[in-house]
Amino acid sequence: MIFIHSDLDLYGLNPYEFRLYAHIARRGRCYSSLQTISRICKMSIRKAQYGLKALESFGLITKEVRKGKTDIYELSDRSEWKPPKxxxxxxxxxxxxxxxxxxxxxxxxxxxxxxxxxxxxxx
Structure with missing residues (x-):
């Protein structure tokens, strides 16, 4: 079953950001490479980069940078979200x-x- 909270639905994400958020949500902790994320989410690597950066700037996700390995993306707690655009x-x-x-x-x-x-x- 899929549940999308109204706060997320009305946040004002574009389709790329929303798709990336759903991708990370399904995994809990997303270790995938940027190439894998973009391929699964059916978007260019550049769109995935911009989308992930936007989600991070909104406080919707956190990014753990790991040298020599893929970054880890996780959903942030609702209390960490910045006010929507x-x-x-x-x-x-x-x-x-x-x-x-x-x-x-x-x-x-x-x-x-x-x-x-x-x-x-x-x-």
């Missing part, structure tokens, strides 16, 4: 998702409180 077209959607998540959280809290009330009344 300003994108006027995505901002309304980001706001809708944020409001929907807040509403869902409030509904879950209310349902939990009601359940606790019912349990405490039955005792």
């Amino acid at each position: 300003d994108d006027e077209k995505l901002e309304p959607e980001r706001k809708k998702v944020s409001e929907a998540l807040s509403l869902r959280e409030n509904q879950a809290k209310k349902a939990e409180e009601e359940t606790l009330d019912v349990v405490s009344q039955s005792k």
Whole structure:
């Protein structure tokens, strides 16, 4: 099953960056050479270089440089992500998702409180 969090979906990544992120996510720790990454992700080596550099600058991935060996790429914790690029077209959607998540959280809290009330009344 594939799950893409709304924060990632609405981050504003281009298709190359998104594909590279998915490639690294599937592996956990990506040891592949740049040539292998670009071949698997169906892009040029240059596109892969630019995409990986962008993901690293956004704080979405970390890169461990190893002399004489391939670099290691890993996903960063969500707390390390830098704020997404300003994108006027995505901002309304980001706001809708944020409001929907807040509403869902409030509904879950209310349902939990009601359940606790019912349990405490039955005792």
